[in-house]
Amino acid sequence: MPCLASLKHPVKCYGILLEDCSWWCGVLVAVSTPGARVGKRGRRIVIRANGEEREVPVDRIDALLVTTNVTVSYGAVKLLSEALVPVFYARGWRPMAVLMPFVGHGSVLVRREQIRAYMDWRGEHLAKAFAWAATENKAALLLALAKSRGGEVAEGLREAAFRIRELGSRIRSEEGAPDSLRARLMGLEGEAASIYYSTLALVLPEELGFKGRTRRPPRDVVNAALSLGYSLLNLRVSIALAVCGLEPYAGFLHSDRSGKPSLTLDLAEEFRQPIVDRAVITLAVRRQLTPEDYDSGLLSEKAKKLLLQALQERLTTETKAGKRKSSYEQEVFRQARRLARFLLGKDREYKPFTYRW
Template identity: 35%
Template sequence: MKKLLNTVYVTTEGAALKKDGETLVAEIEGAEKTRIPLHMLGAVVAFGPILISPALIGACSGAGIAIVLLDRAGRFQARVEGPVSGNVLLRRAQYRAADGPEGVEIVRSFVMGKVANQRAVLRRALRDHGAEMAASDRAAIEDAAARLAAILRRAQLADASIEALRGSEGEAANRYFAVFDHLIRSPDPELAWTGRSRRPPLDPVNALLSFLYTLLVHDCRSACEGVGLDPAVGFLHRDRPGRPSLALDLMEELRAPLADRLALSLINRRQLRAADFRRMDGGATLLTDEARRTVLTAWQERRKEERLHPFVQERAPFGLVPHLQAQLLARHLRGDLDAYPPWFWS
């Protein structure tokens, strides 16, 4: 249970939230854990089976405090609000920004966060395993990290258009994945990296990445829904029927440190081997059922790990970062923040 950006996140299954006067009371197994005055809250986000008393629901609805219900995996289920809501104003601001010149700065933040975090993953690999690498592998990673730094500087230029920023993002992804094989330390030749493939993934590493990206985009979509943003209207990703473009935008800066790093850990620590993948008749490669359970367990553990949020300046679990970033984007769109602050991993 954690309070960040005037939102209470309840992640302990079986917790009970009640109203005592003008205060929210949280209990676990009958023992009181915290008390928070309602006037200090903007939202309550509950993960999984959490008991919320009718009195608290009524008090929150009357005070304009949203209650967001997510399942155990963090997928959006419902949002409970009173009759007065600012969501229509927030979404109008989102649509105006997506169609107007101010969208450039939001795209710039997404791109800078993504490229900086990709570079951080490469630098971390050099720091942790550089001494064990072949000189050619180390040189390739160092060159890619230097190229990403140059792309990052270019993205900061004031006159960059959305199309130019999209081009920088694509170039950075190519540079990053060009050296991804140097980060894999598995003895299984079947787990070698030959390039990104999607829909369907054609090799084990791509199958693992695609599965993790699916989990991450679910979290980002829930975060958008939870704060009242329209997950279908993005800035970096163009609108397309059925595509959660804004959720994909939020995911970009989180892919490398959350999904890619976890994939590398599972492979390099031999938690996943070649036998944990199966090739289908059409060429697609999928995780076995047992391997999928291994990945889901590791994903849930990774989401519990805490890092200092560079903007909020508080420690927060990885699993709450999409929700914090969605809140910060909503605050920017409402005019409470001058710019959208990307999340930088270190």
């Protein structure tokens, strides 16, 4: 099965399957209507919901995403499997399960090396790479925000970026056994995150009430938008990892815990700032997010729609990666592929994604 980063065709969303999938590259068919039925007709996948019907040629589908109570027929699963199309299940846009075509499981070699790597030099290399990228991208965004501001705000942003980069330097010099190293790296990255989020308050409207990162539940509209954005990004990253033959639940930086997609969280660290944070900050600064868009940890429908549109814009924005330009959505899949190549010994090192504003 090819990695989706290599696909060139545009996003396709099919009527009842909707706006929520509009920010994916390739052809992702997302079914989010309760009671919908997915079947087949010849070489086409047929989706029926609310009296409507849509047909999609199976050869044009890269993945099927189910986000609610939907019936997928045996015939549809058989056709999708023969076409090497994975089926993803999510709850509230959080990854829950993936059905991979059995005939495409040549990826066992990648997963075997992924598990082995945790205990050798590759595990240390990857843990440090993910942690360093997380700090570097936070510092880069703060410096970018400082360029368009002056006075004490700009100085505060630059000072925070400097402190975060100092922590990044410490991350690169850390060594040790896998578990103890992971704990120290997470501690340094957590310290950098605390500095970063508290500093973001300098550029956000005071009426939004943002003082720093809060979760479970988020305590203001900005945190609610960040949480939803990170969940959508995690789903995106999980798809990239699974399609490239990697196990989303076996990471190198984040701790292993039942039901926790550790590798998804690892790779997502490289893209939180350029994709999600930039989108949320833009909405907040333009006052398109308001205190009224927040209720008991949740965003209003209006705010959700604005956020999805902003994420789509960020994902299709071109960025310079090495000597070439590509969109952020393409870079997510390229990084998953680079990770697989590194684990298989095809590349001598793994270079995390970092960006320059």
